[in-house]
């Protein structure tokens with residue numbers, strides 16, 4: 001499977017960040033080249049349908065074409081490899097109201113997101129419930145779950161959740 005790290009500048013950020021010596025040793029620690037990191041394991045998922053009900057008027061809308069999204073999921077702790085979901089989905093056009101829409105896949109991820117709900121929930125929990133600073137949470141996600149989440153992204157998720165505890169200062 002094709003590796004897409006070249007499209008992800010945050011990988012380099014993540015590597016540079018993953019250096020403090022007080023953490024539990026990690027086999028990727030000290031790695032400075034993206035090519036040396038464990039390759040993601042890909043999994044296919046499908047939300048591909050011949051027809052769906054129009055989200056606007058409820059009439060039957062046939063598939064116009066299919067498209068693919070890539071989602072970063074929680075990785076596999078045993079193999080130590082990141083996990084990526086290749087999600088094939090159908091796009092539809094309603095013949096009645098001419099509305100274009102995608103097959104529903106909000107059970108996996110929010111629209112436009114590059115991460116699954118599982119990643120977002122785990123990340124937010126680390127900050128909100130476990131009280132980890134963003135940077136430490138970001139490192140923890142890589143170390144234990146093999147998923148890179150830049151801490152700015154993490155911060156956006158937490159603030160969007162709007163229920164961050166008041167016990168830590170925010171920077």
Ligand SMILES: [Zn+2]
Nearest residue numbers: 054057094097
């Ligand atoms: Zn319609």
